[in-house]
Amino acid sequence: MTATATRNPERGDAAAPRPLRRRRSSRRLLLAVTLGVIGALLGAYAYRGAVAREGVVVMARPLPFGSVVQLTDLREIQLPLDSGLMSVAWDDVGTVVGQLAATDLRVGQTVTPDSVTSNRVPAPGEAVVGLSVEAGRAPSATLAPRDEVLVVTGTGSPPRRATVVRAGDVDVSGRRTVDVLVPQADAEELALASVDDRVAIVLLGRG
Secondary structure, three states: OOOOOOHHHHHHHHHOOHHHHHHHHHHHHHHHHHHHHHHHHHHHHHHHHHHHHHEEEEOOOOOHHHHOOOHHEEEEEEEEEOOOOOOEEEEHHHHOOOOEEEEOOOOOEOOOOEEEEEOOOOOOOEEEEEEEEEEHOOOOOOOOOEEEEEEEEEEEEEOEEEEEEEEEEOOOEEEEEEEEEHHHHHHHHHHHHHOOOEEEEEOOOOO
């Protein structure tokens, strides 16, 4: 007579798969924790990128073309790192101090490397001439420093090319003074033409 084996439920023969379920649960937990850590790091990185700022140089007061830039003319503001604006970092403010304004600089204007220059005006061989012009003999548009113009004297001489240094406002008599940079050889003729009221200014194309 064949003996029939009897399973003892207390031996736990059917409990073998349990360690496998525990291992799967542990892996899922570890994966969830890892993803959580990565998400937190990415969030922190994105937050830092959104709030990151750098100090840049801006004008604290207006400064006309050709003036020497002093530290008191400048101040620091904070801009986002990815603002895309050309600027001079406040840590490099020393590269701006002592330079010359390359154009008229306004309050609050961000200083760029092109805002200043080391070239003094006038340079050797050049001269700055003040031209007094009637309102109808100059463009009604605002003339800005570094604008290229033609100065016409009406004496049969060819027009002389010049660069605007500074343009004054129209006075009560309807005239305005425009300072222009010209070769020194042309300075005397243009000055005499201005005295004789024989000057007209033509604005050339702006690049």
